[in-house]
Amino acid sequence: MTVVCRQAVLSDVDPLFEMIEEYARQGIMLPRSRKVLERQIGDFVVAEVDGVVVGCGSLCLLGQDLVEVRSLGISEGYKGMGIGSKIIEELIKQARERQIPKIMALTYEVSFFKKNGFTVVDKEIFPEKVWTDCVSCPKQHACDEIAVLKMLS
Numbered sequence: 587m588t589v590v591c592r593q594a595v596l597s598d599v600d601p602l603f604e605m606i607e608e609y610a611r612q613g614i615m616l617p618r619s620r621k622v623l624e625r626q627i628g629d630f631v632v633a634e635v636d637g638v639v640v641g642c643g644s645l646c647l648l649g650q651d652l653v654e655v656r657s658l659g660i661s662e663g664y665k666g667m668g669i670g671s672k673i674i675e676e677l678i679k680q681a682r683e684r685q686i687p688k689i690m691a692l693t694y695e696v697s698f699f700k701k702n703g704f705t706v707v708d709k710e711i712f713p714e715k716v717w718t719d720c721v722s723c724p725k726q727h728a729c730d731e732i733a734v735l736k737m738l739s
């Protein structure tokens with residue numbers, strides 16, 4: 587199986603929308619409309635197997651020194667094959683290229699992130715996050731996601 591990890595392009599909007607929508611229905615991700623995906627397509631990386639998009643992830647700049655991993659997901663049937671780790675590797679590479687020293691995520695998949703060099707931290711240390719996505723999140727006052735952080739410098 588050959589996995590290609592590449593920058594997303596506009597023709598990926600539909601598969602990205604479907605994948606994120608499915609995880610949003612399960613309460614694992616925040617939904618993204620097709621319009622938002624079109625606008626933010628440059629922030630997304632996709633993983634392809636035999637020309638089919640089977641995974642995605644994106645970076646969102648939260649401040650001068652902090653970037654967040656968002657919308658990270660792998661299609662059912664392709665989990666546990668290292669594809670998520672490949673996407674994380676690519677996102678970390680891009681953050682390093684942009685000289686951003688810290689990368690974080692809010693997640694339920696703590697062991698996956700630990701495996702990829704992140705450590706669990708207190709989410710209160712990210713006020714930037716609270717003022718971007720969390721303000722419009724239905725779980726705002728009962729957030730049970732775990733914050734993870736990796737220092738890149």
Ligand SMILES: CC(C)(COP(=O)(O)OP(=O)(O)OC[C@H]1O[C@@H](n2cnc3c(N)ncnc32)[C@H](O)[C@@H]1OP(=O)(O)O)[C@@H](O)C(=O)NCCC(=O)NCCS
Pocket residue numbers: 609614655657658659660661664665666667668669670671672691692693694695697698699701
């Ligand atoms: C979390 C996720 C992105 C990991 O991607 P992946 O390609 O399955 O991960 P990898 O193969 O690179 O790494 C495997 C690790 O992922 C974790 N994992 C989570 N769900 C898994 C599953 N269904 N099958 C296998 N591994 C899974 C385990 O920690 C596993 O570690 P192990 O191999 O030591 O047991 C993927 O399982 C997924 O899409 N989950 C649902 C969406 C989600 O929660 N995204 C995170 C939002 S921040």
